[in-house]
Amino acid sequence: MPVDAERLSASTRQASWVRRLPKAEVHLHLEGCVPPAAVGLDDPARAGVTFDPGTGAPRFRDLAEFLGFLDRACALVTEGTQLEHIAYEITRRAASNGVGHTDVIFNPTHWPAWRTDLDGFVERLDHGFEAGEADHGVTTALCLSLTRTQPAADSAALVDWLLEARPDRVVGLSVDGNEAAAGRTGQRFAPLFTRARSAGLHTCAHAGESSGPEGVRDAVELLHVERVDHGIRAVEDPALVAKLAAEAVPLDVCPTSNVRLGVVSSLAAHPVEQLRAAGVRVSLNTDDPLLFGSSVVGEYVQCARTFGWDRSILGAVARVSIESSFATRERRRELLCDLDDHLGLAR
Numbered sequence: 001m002p003v004d005a006e007r008l009s010a011s012t013r014q015a016s017w018v019r020r021l022p023k024a025e026v027h028l029h030l031e032g033c034v035p036p037a038a039v040g041l042d043d044p045a046r047a048g049v050t051f052d053p054g055t056g057a058p059r060f061r062d063l064a065e066f067l068g069f070l071d072r073a074c075a076l077v078t079e080g081t082q083l084e085h086i087a088y089e090i091t092r093r094a095a096s097n098g099v100g101h102t103d104v105i106f107n108p109t110h111w112p113a114w115r116t117d118l119d120g121f122v123e124r125l126d127h128g129f130e131a132g133e134a135d136h137g138v139t140t141a142l143c144l145s146l147t148r149t150q151p152a153a154d155s156a157a158l159v160d161w162l163l164e165a166r167p168d169r170v171v172g173l174s175v176d177g178n179e180a181a182a183g184r185t186g187q188r189f190a191p192l193f194t195r196a197r198s199a200g201l202h203t204c205a206h207a208g209e210s211s212g213p214e215g216v217r218d219a220v221e222l223l224h225v226e227r228v229d230h231g232i233r234a235v236e237d238p239a240l241v242a243k244l245a246a247e248a249v250p251l252d253v254c255p256t257s258n259v260r261l262g263v264v265s266s267l268a269a270h271p272v273e274q275l276r277a278a279g280v281r282v283s284l285n286t287d288d289p290l291l292f293g294s295s296v297v298g299e300y301v302q303c304a305r306t307f308g309w310d311r312s313i314l315g316a317v318a319r320v321s322i323e324s325s326f327a328t329r330e331r332r333r334e335l336l337c338d339l340d341d342h343l344g345l346a347r
């Protein structure tokens with residue numbers, strides 16, 4: 001076989017193995033799963049951004065422009081059937097990437113049509129996820145996310161709603177948004193995270209993306225989160241890296257997102273390998289797949305190529321994704337059994 005054909009065949013085999021690798025996706029925004037075409041934002045003039053000719057995904061200069069685009073796309077989702085479709089498609093894409101469980105983050109501030117009907121919002125998503133689970137066998141949990149820059153009273157009102165309504169589908173509390181614009185907000189959000197934890201909810205937080213290592217430290221020490229969304233700039237503080245490794249705090253890393261939003265200059269310059277090699281538990285995720293033109297399989301394959309990850313490392317990353325997910329204990333056990341079977345490990 002010619003060298004090129006041999007290389008192609010090896011890479012196809014690897015992608016196929018990664019696709020069948022049982023895993024979870026734990027850092028996925030509902031807002032990043034709105035197809036631009038479905039809300040009329042696939043036209044550059046109307047969207048105010050350019051599009052990648054290869055993937056059809058929009059291009060963003062920075063996090064601020066990206067968040068502005070999200071707001072405009074989500075504001076155009078006004079019908080329950082649109083939400084059901086978005087939710088169903090999340091499970092379909094997950095299944096095609098070998099993802100057995102997904103934690104989906106939703107931030108009510110991005111959905112103006114639903115701000116006064118969060119119960120209805122979650123109910124319509126629930127219908128879509130239920131149908132998707134029946135058809136594709138993928139389980140889905142929701143995390144309600146607060147915004148770093150929103151007034152304290154608005155964050156408190158959202159947590160009030162969550163703790164009173166307690167929809168079965170919503171199992172966690174998160175916080176996201178532009179940390180660089182918000183400054184250090186750990187003290188402000190800490191009481192809300194304590195309330196959520198006391199009520200039996202899971203917790204995670206965006207940090208170490210637009211903030212430096214101090215944001216990651218605040219998420220761990222003030223919000224006491226179970227896992228950190230991104231967290232990659234922890235790498236700038238060796239003591240913090242050692243702490244994350246020692247305390248087994250998982251980071252749900254999104255390499256393509258970080259490259260696309262300019263957090264790192266290239267995948268080769270991404271600190272995920274440095275963090276992993278230092279003993280930090282990392283999973284790979286897409287963040288906003290429809291806006292970045294990314295996929296879970298693509299994240300694993302590209303990291304494997306860039307950092308020379310073998311199957312045991314890819315399996316370990318998949319294991320972190322399942323163990324750090326907010327799936328039920330039973331579902332996590334099922335997926336871990338599937339993973340061990342795939343890796344040929346006896347239990």
Ligand SMILES: [Zn+2]
Binds near residue numbers: 029176206229287
């Ligand atoms: Zn994110």
